[in-house]
Amino acid sequence: MQFWVIQTLNSFSLGALLFLLSSGFALIFGLMRVVNLMHGSLFMIGAYVAAVAMHKGTGLAMAAVIAAVTTAVVGGVIERLILRRLAGNAQGQVLATLGLSFIAADFCLIVWGGDPIPIETPAMFQASMKFLGFSFPTYRVVVVAIAVIVGGLLYLLLERTRLGAMIRASVDDMQMARAVGIPASALFTIVFCLGALLAGLGGAIGGPIFSAYPGLDADMLPLALIVVILGGVGSLVGTFVSSFIIGFLYTFGTALLPDLAYVILFLPMVVVIAFRPTGLFGTIKT
């Protein structure tokens, strides 16, 4: 009984973290067709920046804001200076972001060293809470709430604002969107910044669970890829749902069949690519 209850809660909290991680990745991929292999690095930078901010005495919420703004700026610079020049060259963009991810990894190593830097769980969420009589870390429940709020805000942004309408139009048909006067250039920068912002936010919020450590980027990137491919490119709902699907698959998979942890994680992705290339909710082939 305890096993099922706790693992279910674990699945939700992992799913929430995966959503914070991959929503930005999905946004960029959906609009710009850029597989941003630097996404994990932005997540890691977010975690490190949050750690630094908290060592300087800010709370986690403020640290998360600082981290998100930092990565948004980094994302904006990269989009303007590098990816812009590679427009239409998908291979070039993939390689450029891959290269940047290695540079970012070494940069973090030089600045913050090789040891993991813990990020304190906010004092009010440190105790474990009781759920049906079983102990569970309070902070993980908070993470789920944050993911739901972020998801809701993103939904409102995309569905209820003019900016969102422009993004949706461009995702569906870029040429037509340009023809009717949507400023695609500015839109690309905004979306890339937003995607990077979400990655940094995810890194900061996930920090108390993962800590900031070298290699966090490489641990996170494949997870973002799996979620987005499973959910379908260009679909926020798809990303949200598949985050939780992967959260459940991974949690119960590693618990019940620990030897097959990676098989369970990657098999759904392979199956989706082979048999349903648009993903569960997407309209665009990956």
Place this chain on the structure above:
Amino acid sequence: MTIDRRQFLQGTTAAGLSASFSGMGFAQGSSEPIRLGLLTVKTGPLASGGIDMERGLMMYMAERGGMLAGRKVEVIVADTGGVPATARTKTQELVERNKVHVLTGPLAAFEALAIDDYIRSQKIPTLSVAAAEDMTQRKQNPWFVRATSTSSQCAHVLADYCYKVLKYKRIIVVADDIAYGHEMNAGFQRVFEDLGGKIIQKIFPPLTAPDYGSFIAQLKTDADAVFLGFAGSNGFRFIRQFNEYGLKGKMAIVGGMTAIDESVLRNMGDEALGIITTCWYSAELGNPINAKFAPKYRKEFGYDPGFYAAATYVNGAVLEAALNAVKGNVANKEAFMAALRKTNTMTARGPVTFDDYGNVVGSVYIRRVERTDGRLVNSVVQTYPNISQFWNYDPKQFLANPVYSRDWPPAKNLL
């Protein structure tokens, strides 16, 4: 574009090399120096330990004024990135281009395995840091000595301590899903179960598991303790999450030689207090060599030396003893290697000698995390002297068994 980048790379590499050479401050003398290659990791996830390896070795050399056995020693540092293929390339570079006489490192078992046949064929005396069991057991390499320990050497001791002193009867083992974790767990399990204890659960999370929540939720609740066979930062993350799930106090935590290294300890808080681990070293050791080394290292770098800094510092002492024995003559490789294997010297970890297979016989310590002078330390609670890689087993019988692995010895008491 390509040319620019290549030039840039050459420029930066050259700058980096000259910086690291000038930093060592060894002037070229008239007689040829002994060239010592250090295989370490300065980039990537394993870099924390690798940087400590360089610092430990450089400190030893600096203390000797860059001279061992009356000869200048030139240290050439190679960064393997923790990648076996790169380790191999760098080893070839060190041997063929830099013409090193002796190697120390590498850090990780899979790197050591990647260079195994090369150092055999080139006959390069190697003072290993990596723990891969079989390199001093069933597939012993005649050019290889290890003054640190095999994966399981310290775990054997901890199992004995857990059963006899702590009186634990039921233990869960958790380790990284790599050969190092498998070997360490297997050694622990074998000794613990031979004494009469029971390993009731084995869990091997992937090395890069982002989150231990789902593994912690599986832990059987009726265990006396959980044994952690982690490396790097994984033990630290596991312990934090273990506490967050409200398990602190419900069962004890004990750890292998890299579960709570000094390098990780400095980033931990009160959650680490009281945890028992085992290792062949502790920064708290009171022997005269370490009583100088540890405070000096702490003063210079701001943290206590741990497994990796001590490993190369100890290797420095072993190298010096062997060089003294052959009067600095490294040209005769066979004689030098024989001297290395006959080493009997005091080091920062205590006395070091080697068994017939090139693996250390030395003290292993049981340590408890305590707070002194405001920082967390691995305080030594018990010393087991003269511990070999075979524990109390007969070497012949030990070697007749398969190498320790995920499934050997088989666990009889899983529930």
